[in-house]
Amino acid sequence: MNRRKFIRNISLSSAGFLFINEKLHAKQPPSLPNFKPDPTTWKDDEINISWIGHATVLINFYGTIILTDPVLFERIGVNIFGMTFGPSRFTHPALTAGEIPKPDIILLSHAHMDHMDYETLSTIIDKFPNDIDCITAYNTADVIAELEWKSLKEIDWNEETELQGIKFKALQVKHFGWRYPWEKDRSKGFMTDGRSFNAIILEKNGKKILFGGDTAYQELFKSIKDENIEIAIMPIGAYEPWRKNHCNPEEALIMADEHIGAKYFIPIHTKTFKQGSEPIDEPLTWLNNSVSNYNIKLGLDDIGKTFTLKSI
Secondary structure, three states: OOHHHHHHHHOOOOHHHOOOOHHHOOOOOOEOOOOOOOHHHOOOOEEEEEEEEOOEEEEEEOOEEEEEOOOOOOEOOEEEOOEEEOOEEOEOOOOOOOOOOOOOEEEOOOOOOOOOOHHHHHHHHHHOOOOOEEEEEOOOHHHHOOOOOOEEEEEOEOOEEEEOOEEEEEEEOOOOOOOOOOOOEHHHOOOOOOEOOEEEEEEEOOEEEEEOOOOOOOOHHHHHHHHOOOEEEEEOOOOOOOOOOOOOHHHHHHHHHHHHOOOEEEEEOOOOEOOOOOOOOHHHHHHHHHHHHOOOEEOOOOOOOEEEEEOO
């Protein structure tokens, strides 16, 4: 067993549950989502976006299937002797690992265990070896380099790349990047050799989607106000008491509407793991109550729902 795998499997510290106190863990079995997407009905001349749970989103971008931050098992955390120790889900994923269609591209925002889940990624890759491209944040590819990717590429802030007819542009957010607490990351000032964390703009056929990844409230998105973003996929949970690293629904709406100028809002990063002290249903309720105050439309408001943007 190599050193990286040894550290990954036995460490009891992880960024994925830095913010999670044991008393905040979901104790009851995960509930089934209220909705279930059917990707077989999606058309290649449309954009289809389904929220699978947490920051996991399945996107049909005019025929290209993209999966963001896939986390599909009951727990996240460290694996010791085949058992995962960490927080359990509040809600089952809308599609299981076996039901997810083969992604053309997996998009990873950063290396936290609730966004870069090794068990989920290895399960998908074992099913489709050497057949999936992956884009991840600067200085994070080492965590998953052992897997049999078709390609694995890091993308840094303000860097652009093109893959399978889609343009990708990485953006800086206000978060942190270490997977284990002893690691260097950019929030600690290690800009050259620290782990990074991204939001990503995806562009195809003249349409742009922002995948916000994970961020606290910040004004960095004002720099893309003229990018004509169609859809903003934004985190809205785990803000109490972690405002330094996570935004609340109001702040997410301000960024999506006033800073980005997006037409549609898709929520993520809530109703899946109990990572904050706010009630589990508060973020989506707050979002639904506030969205009418902004010049943006709510694309969906629950795990398992699908937003469709038809071609004109």
